Amino acid sequence: MRLERRSHRPLFLVLVSPLIAIAAALAIAGILIAMAGAPVLEAYWRIGVGAFGSRLAATETLTRATPLILTGLAAAVAFRARLWNIGAEGQFYVGAITVAALGSGALSSLPGAVLIPILFAAGALAGMVLMLLPLWLRLRFSVDEVVTSLLLNFVAVLFVSLLIDGVLKDPLAFGWPQSLPVGDHALLPKLIARSRLHIGLAVAVAAAVIIHLVQSRTVFGMRSRAAGLSPAGAVFAGVPFGRTLVMVACLSGGLAGLSGAIEVMGVKGYVTTDLSPGYGYSGIIVAMLANLHPVGVIAATVFTAAMFVGADGMSRALGIPSYIADVTVALSLLTMLIALFLTQYRIRR
Amino acid sequence: MTALFDTLASAGLWAATLRIATPLIFGTLGAVLCERSGVLNLGIEGIMTFGAMVGWLTVFNGGDLWAGMLAAALAGAAFGLLHALLTVTLGLSQHVTGLGITLFASSLSYFLFRLNVPLASSPPTIEPFQPLSIPFLSDLPFFGQAVFTQTAPTYLAILMAVFMTYVIFRTPLGLAIRMTGENPHAAEAQGINPVGIRYGTIMVGSALMGTGGAFLTLSAFNSFFPTMVQGRGWICIALVVFASWRPGRALLGALLFAFFDAFQLRLQAALGGIIPYQIFLMIPYFLSIAALAVMARRARVPQALMQPYRRGER
Numbered sequence: 001m002r003l004e005r006r007s008h009r010p011l012f013l014v015l016v017s018p019l020i021a022i023a024a025a026l027a028i029a030g031i032l033i034a035m036a037g038a039p040v041l042e043a044y045w046r047i048g049v050g051a052f053g054s055r056l057a058a059t060e061t062l063t064r065a066t067p068l069i070l071t072g073l074a075a076a077v078a079f080r081a082r083l084w085n086i087g088a089e090g091q092f093y094v095g096a097i098t099v100a101a102l103g104s105g106a107l108s109s110l111p112g113a114v115l116i117p118i119l120f121a122a123g124a125l126a127g128m129v130l131m132l133l134p135l136w137l138r139l140r141f142s143v144d145e146v147v148t149s150l151l152l153n154f155v156a157v158l159f160v161s162l163l164i165d166g167v168l169k170d171p172l173a174f175g176w177p178q179s180l181p182v183g184d185h186a187l188l189p190k191l192i193a194r195s196r197l198h199i200g201l202a203v204a205v206a207a208a209v210i211i212h213l214v215q216s217r218t219v220f221g222m223r224s225r226a227a228g229l230s231p232a233g234a235v236f237a238g239v240p241f242g243r244t245l246v247m248v249a250c251l252s253g254g255l256a257g258l259s260g261a262i263e264v265m266g267v268k269g270y271v272t273t274d275l276s277p278g279y280g281y282s283g284i285i286v287a288m289l290a291n292l293h294p295v296g297v298i299a300a301t302v303f304t305a306a307m308f309v310g311a312d313g314m315s316r317a318l319g320i321p322s323y324i325a326d327v328t329v330a331l332s333l334l335t336m337l338i339a340l341f342l343t344q345y346r347i348r349r
Numbered sequence: 350m351t352a353l354f355d356t357l358a359s360a361g362l363w364a365a366t367l368r369i370a371t372p373l374i375f376g377t378l379g380a381v382l383c384e385r386s387g388v389l390n391l392g393i394e395g396i397m398t399f400g401a402m403v404g405w406l407t408v409f410n411g412g413d414l415w416a417g418m419l420a421a422a423l424a425g426a427a428f429g430l431l432h433a434l435l436t437v438t439l440g441l442s443q444h445v446t447g448l449g450i451t452l453f454a455s456s457l458s459y460f461l462f463r464l465n466v467p468l469a470s471s472p473p474t475i476e477p478f479q480p481l482s483i484p485f486l487s488d489l490p491f492f493g494q495a496v497f498t499q500t501a502p503t504y505l506a507i508l509m510a511v512f513m514t515y516v517i518f519r520t521p522l523g524l525a526i527r528m529t530g531e532n533p534h535a536a537e538a539q540g541i542n543p544v545g546i547r548y549g550t551i552m553v554g555s556a557l558m559g560t561g562g563a564f565l566t567l568s569a570f571n572s573f574f575p576t577m578v579q580g581r582g583w584i585c586i587a588l589v590v591f592a593s594w595r596p597g598r599a600l601l602g603a604l605l606f607a608f609f610d611a612f613q614l615r616l617q618a619a620l621g622g623i624i625p626y627q628i629f630l631m632i633p634y635f636l637s638i639a640a641l642a643v644m645a646r647r648a649r650v651p652q653a654l655m656q657p658y659r660r661g662e663r
Binding site: 003032036079084086137141142143144146147148150151152153154155158159161162165166281284285288320321323324326327329330331333334337338341 | 391431435439441442444445446448449450452453456457459460463464579580583584586587590625627628630631634635637638641642645646659
């Protein structure tokens with residue numbers, strides 16, 4: 001048996017590969033559910049019902065998807081240029097805490113129409129700054145940005161913990177470490193009444209579409225793809241490599257920071273150190289499932305968010321730990337890698 | 350100033366240094382072995398988490414402490430096999446595969462732990478490794494108490510660093526590993542099987558990572574809880590660069606790092622009222638980043654690191 005490179009990638013295979021990957025991940029996770037002594041099909045049916053079975057369930061899934069679309073986009077734009085930004089989790093938190101600091105203080109008397117865009121920009125800017133440090137270390141000292149951006153995640157959460165234990169601590173929170181709440185003007189309007197779903201979803205979807213247009217229609221998009229396909233080739237073709245990477249890093253870090261900002265302004269109104277159940281890391285999975293396509297990120301996010309939201313109810317009913325959602329989603333990343341490989345190679349006897 | 354001196358002169362500080370260093374020594378040695386043959390293993394964080402979980406669960410269910418260590422090593426090797434299948438046989442991106450394995454191994458650890466141990470206000474505990482006083486040496490003044498009253502896995506970690514230095518630099522196998530990491534095509538021309546070498550180093554390296562994780566639950570602490578590895582795996586990846594891919598320097602780097610960590614813990618106790626504790630907790634991560642920045646250009650990277658090897662393809 002040997003592997004043979006295909007002369008071209010069949011478009012059909014590329015399009016169905018995420019579905020095959022997800023089916024394979026569900027099948028493997030099904031073995032775990034069966035080993036834990038629960039009926040597999042019922043478990044998946046309950047996850048589906050928990051995620052989409054009612055108006056409340058569906059809006060919860062979309063609410064959960066909102067920050068994840070943005071962290072997924074953050075990973076997708078960076079990975080497209082082979083910039084390994086694994087720091088979306090930390091960028092999410094600095095975006096969130098920046099919004100809490102500005103939105104609870106001096107600016108909170110501004111009208112919403114002015115305040116909300118300012119806070120979006122501030123959150124995105126904070127995420128950008130946090131991503132520029134690993135990029136600078138890469139360009140200046142050739143340090144692999146994977147490890148540095150990962151390590152900064154821990155620093156960012158500690159930084160948030162420091163602030164919400166100190167200057168930004170809410171004195172009315174019965175001693176719990178949580179930040180001051182943002183003012184009412186800073187809260188995002190609801191998209192659907194009597195739900196938690198807010199206009200952040202529209203922002204996230206618009207971001208995906210805009211990024212798709214930028215990547216497919218602009219010089220910057222072409223350059224960032226070239227930088228990812230072959231750095232040496234890109235430089236030879238006259239692409240300003242460093243500058244392109246800086247722009248990609250700003251875009252990626254900015255999206256992750258915006259994600260944190262939107263989560264604070266849309267859902268909770270304040271920051272705790274468990275604001276994100278791993279949105280930054282799940283974003284990587286979402287980006288890979290979408291094959292780094294910005295619009296595909298939206299579809300991949302709906303699957304991921306549905307697993308997380310649906311698993312809670314399934315867990316209560318069947319006694320299977322809800323971590324099964326994390327396992328399935330992580331597995332889908334590995335199966336997706338294999339599925340993508342098989343679009344490029346075929347197995348010959 | 351005298352307080353600072355007293356801290357430095359306390360045997361407790363040096364004993365803590367060795368204790369904190371142990372999982373880092375195991376993890377860094379494992380990562381060095383993988384990278385020496387040309388494969389980056391970012392699965393380390395998840396493999397350490399899984400090792401911590403499976404080692405603890407083995408002992409919790411009545412197994413011997415060493416059976417727990419062995420179970421962690423075998424589980425690590427199994428994840429190593431998965432990593433090797435994806436990165437060596439299929440030649441997939443080592444970055445993304447490694448992260449995928451970390452996410453998979455850590456979520457699987459939490460799942461299996463929760464399945465076996467229901468949620469409780471205080472996690473159940475086991476009887477961990479007891480300090481092992483080496484006869485005569487532990488009676489030496491000061492250093493005897495600091496260095497020679499550790500638990501058995503700490504001594505094992507130090508011996509492992511010596512053993513790996515010997516294997517990598519003094520044996521034909523070590524030469525084959527280094528050649529595979531520098532130029533797998535040339536290695537193959539010399540009759541070495543680069544694929545076999547890479548499978549071997551990744552599996553043994555991952556077994557060491559698993560063992561390092563198990564030290565956390567079987568010696569340093571006595572219970573398992575999610576996120577307990579706390580980035581130690583990523584710190585190991587940084588230490589590999591700091592150590593210039595040399596097992597001996599990996600040992601030194603881990604000890605140096607652990608010394609700073611042990612020292613900041615004591616500073617935290619002394620200055621906790623003045624400086625918030627979070628600042629101290631950030632120090633290890635900044636130290637790792639600084640070590641990377643200083644060493645990245647100086648260190649000689651294995652030339653074939655992160656390049657997949659396919660026979661007859663360039």
